[in-house]
Amino acid sequence: MASQEIETLAGALARLPGLGPRSARRAVLWLVKRRESALNQLVEALTAVQETLVECETCGNVDTRNPCAICADPRRDARALCVVEDVADLWALDRAKLFTGRYHVLGGRLSALEGVRPEDLTIDRLIARVAEGGIDEVVLAMNATLEGQTTAHYIAERLENYPIRITQLAHGLPVGGELDYLDEGTLAQALRARRPVG
Numbered sequence: 001m002a003s004q005e006i007e008t009l010a011g012a013l014a015r016l017p018g019l020g021p022r023s024a025r026r027a028v029l030w031l032v033k034r035r036e037s038a039l040n041q042l043v044e045a046l047t048a049v050q051e052t053l054v055e056c057e058t059c060g061n062v063d064t065r066n067p068c069a070i071c072a073d074p075r076r077d078a079r080a081l082c083v084v085e086d087v088a089d090l091w092a093l094d095r096a097k098l099f100t101g102r103y104h105v106l107g108g109r110l111s112a113l114e115g116v117r118p119e120d121l122t123i124d125r126l127i128a129r130v131a132e133g134g135i136d137e138v139v140l141a142m143n144a145t146l147e148g149q150t151t152a153h154y155i156a157e158r159l160e161n162y163p164i165r166i167t168q169l170a171h172g173l174p175v176g177g178e179l180d181y182l183d184e185g186t187l188a189q190a191l192r193a194r195r196p197v198g
């Protein structure tokens with residue numbers, strides 16, 4: 001193909017999830033042909049995010065400010081907390097626009113196989129948030145995988161002595177389903193029909 005710079009760009013894009021080398025080259029070509037309308041805009045957007053990217057110390061969301069836009073939004077219901085495995089799950093749920101509370105990102109799920117222990121996740125920080133008070137409901141929105149459900153049960157046990165309602169997404173979720181891949185309707189349904197744990 002073309003110059004080293006263009007090859008480098010194609011190589012970087014090819015590492016993005018969902019893009020292979022072929023799609024990456026097509027994207028590069030598309031951008032190069034639209035220097036003013038698309039390439040410059042992309043460069044500016046990437047630079048802006050790169051310069052301001054930060055992890056929210058409250059919930060673990062990734063945003064350009066800390067606390068993140070969700071934690072800082074006074075219209076959000078501070079009494080409801082939705083616990084998710086990853087930032088991608090938070091974004092998927094938030095796109096569905098049905099949950100009006102705030103979130104807590106665990107940073108993964110318990111896994112004996114991969115050696116992920118409770119202390120590797122932000123579970124202690126979650127317990128601390130609940131212990132501070134002011135929260136009525138914790139929604140456990142783990143993926144419908146064995147590890148996701150093991151994680152949900154573990155957290156439910158750790159929270160059982162607090163005066164809160166603990167619910168989980170309804171199992172309209174496909175088994176093995178990852179939240180991020182669900183369409184918004186399915187996600188909304190699972191959230192609406194959430195039920196108490198245990």
Ligand SMILES: [Zn+2]
Pocket residue numbers: 056057058059060061067068069070071072
């Ligand atoms: Zn936050």
